[in-house]
Structures are given as C-alpha cells and as structure tokens.
Amino acid sequence: MSQRNSIITSYFQPKNKAKESTTNNSDSPESSKQEKGKGKRSISASPVPVPEKRRDVNGLNRDAPRHLSSKDLPSNWLATSSDDSLTTLSLTYHTGDIFAAPPNTLLIHACNTQGSWGAGIAAAFKSKYPKAYPVYRNFCINEYNPKSDPIPTGTALLIPPVDIGNTHWIGCLFTSAKYGKGKDKADVIVRNTAPAMQMLIELVNKAEGEIAEVRICKINSGKFGVPWEKTKDALEAITVAEGWKGSVQVWDPSDD
Numbered sequence: 001m002s003q004r005n006s007i008i009t010s011y012f013q014p015k016n017k018a019k020e021s022t023t024n025n026s027d028s029p030e031s032s033k034q035e036k037g038k039g040k041r042s043i044s045a046s047p048v049p050v051p052e053k054r055r056d057v058n059g060l061n062r063d064a065p066r067h068l069s070s071k072d073l074p075s076n077w078l079a080t081s082s083d084d085s086l087t088t089l090s091l092t093y094h095t096g097d098i099f100a101a102p103p104n105t106l107l108i109h110a111c112n113t114q115g116s117w118g119a120g121i122a123a124a125f126k127s128k129y130p131k132a133y134p135v136y137r138n139f140c141i142n143e144y145n146p147k148s149d150p151i152p153t154g155t156a157l158l159i160p161p162v163d164i165g166n167t168h169w170i171g172c173l174f175t176s177a178k179y180g181k182g183k184d185k186a187d188v189i190v191r192n193t194a195p196a197m198q199m200l201i202e203l204v205n206k207a208e209g210e211i212a213e214v215r216i217c218k219i220n221s222g223k224f225g226v227p228w229e230k231t232k233d234a235l236e237a238i239t240v241a242e243g244w245k246g247s248v249q250v251w252d253p254s255d256d
C-alpha cells in the first residue's frame with residue numbers, strides 16, 4: 001500500500017474504528033494495567049467547563065488566535081492536497097537550542113493525546129509557552145476526551161503564537177495515544193508519524209499569519225523510545241510542494 005493510501009486508511013476509518021485502533025495501538029493489556037497504577041499522572045478526563053464571559057480561564061485566552069486541527073480540514077483534504085505534492089520532505093540538521101528560533105518559526109514536537117506535556121521536550125514547551133499549553137490541553141480534554149472521545153492518533157494540532165512577546169507557532173504531532181508505560185508500540189508510533197506530519201503541513205498551508213521557518217526536534221526518539229532513523233524515514237517519505245518552507249530543520253541540542 002502506498003504511503004498516501006495508508007494515510008487515508010488510518011485517518012478516514014469510521015470513528016468507532018478509530019477508537020478501536022487507538023485501543024489496539026496501546027501496549028499489551030499488561031502495560032495498560034501498569035498505566036492504571038504506578039507512574040500515572042493525575043489528569044482528569046472530565047471536561048473542564050469554561051465560563052462564557054470570563055477570559056484567560058485556566059490560562060486559556062479566549063481572545064487568542066484559534067488553533068487549527070483536523071476539524072478545520074475538509075474530509076477529503078488528502079485528495080485535494082495531492083496536486084501540489086511534487087517532491088519529498090527535505091530535512092536539514094542543526095545542533096543547538098531549538099527554542100532560540102527567529103520570529104514566526106514553527107516548532108514541532110510529538111505529543112500524547114491525554115493532555116500532558118509532562119516530560120522531555122514537552123515539559124520545556126510547557127514552561128516556555130505557558131499560554132500554548134492550555135490550548136493543547138483543552139483540545140485533548142474538552143474538544144476531545146481521552147476516555148470517551150480520544151483524539152485520533154496520526155493527526156495534528158497547530159497552535160498559533162499565543163504567548164505575549166513570542167511569535168513562535170507550535171505543531172503537535174499526535175504520534176502516540178498515551179505516554180509512559182502505556183505509550184503505543186514503536187511501529188505504531190512510526191506509522192502515526194507520517195499522517196500526523198502530513199496533516200500539520202496542510203494546517204500550516206491553511207493558517208493565516210506568517211510561518212517563516214519550520215523546526216522539529218528528533219521526535220519520538222526520547223520518551224517515546226523510537227530510534228530516530230525510523231522516524232526520519234517516515235518523514236522523508238512525505239510528499240510536499242517543491243521548496244515547502246525551504247526544508248524542515250531537525251534541531252538537536254547535542255552532537256551525538
């Protein structure tokens with residue numbers, strides 16, 4: 001099956017199926033038991049109501065520019081976006097601090113669908129972009145629901161600049177439903193990566209406002225435990241318009 005067809009299969013399955021596959025994607029029942037106990041973070045899956053007339057509730061600024069997700073794309077977006085897919089995604093490598101980026105840079109990282117930026121680079125995103133975190137969390141917990149209506153994996157969320165004095169955009173790739181011991185298996189995370197990135201590219205193309213550069217960390221290779229080479233191969237198979245944003249810059253803080 002081609003990359004594109006596999007994307008369509010993964011994203012356009014009926015909602016019930018999508019839920020099934022999220023469940024099936026999880027580790028063994030053993031690890032899901034572990035998920036219930038040791039190491040579990042206290043994340044409420046109950047919707048947190050946001051009062052109508054109050055602003056900046058729980059850090060969520062209702063006046064901020066709106067995030068973009070699969071809900072902003074037509075159901076046939078993959079078919080309609082294929083015309084300008086002329087080349088494969090180009091990656092370039094850079095050593096240093098991904099966050100020391102010029103204005104209007106998109107910073108991409110891998111996320112779980114539970115609403116937690118609890119460890120690894122996600123925790124750094126949470127501390128550097130305190131207003132973006134509740135946008136992500138609200139999307140996971142209120143627009144979707146980790147227990148009853150989880151975000152389908154293999155999708156993405158694009159958060160416009162919402163932190164005062166910062167013009168960085170944040171791209172969340174939902175490559176695993178859960179985190180920690182309940183994270184999806186490596187091959188499932190890799191399989192989720194291309195469609196998630198493909199969707200993010202589509203959201204970037206649709207976004208109003210400038211996105212000048214695109215940076216990504218070596219997603220999936222830390223807490224998710226997937227060798228970078230596997231993620232790299234998945235990303236490089238994605239088709240994009242020639243010269244899309246120049247290239248996607250892979251930033252690593254160290255040389256090894």
Ligand SMILES: Nc1ncnc2c1ncn2[C@@H]1O[C@H](COP(=O)(O)OP(=O)(O)OC[C@H]2O[C@H](OP(=O)(O)O)[C@H](O)[C@@H]2O)[C@@H](O)[C@H]1O
Pocket residue numbers: 097098109110111112116117118119120121122123124178179180217218219220221222223224225226252253
């Ligand atoms: N401060 C920092 N500055 C710069 N680069 C940093 C860094 N810290 C780590 N890196 C590098 O960033 C890459 C990805 O490594 P990560 O372990 O972060 O992410 P991942 O994509 O494997 O997994 C995602 C899950 O990790 C999180 O934590 P939880 O699941 O919440 O526990 C999320 O919420 C997800 O669920 C590796 O190259 C790390 O060297």
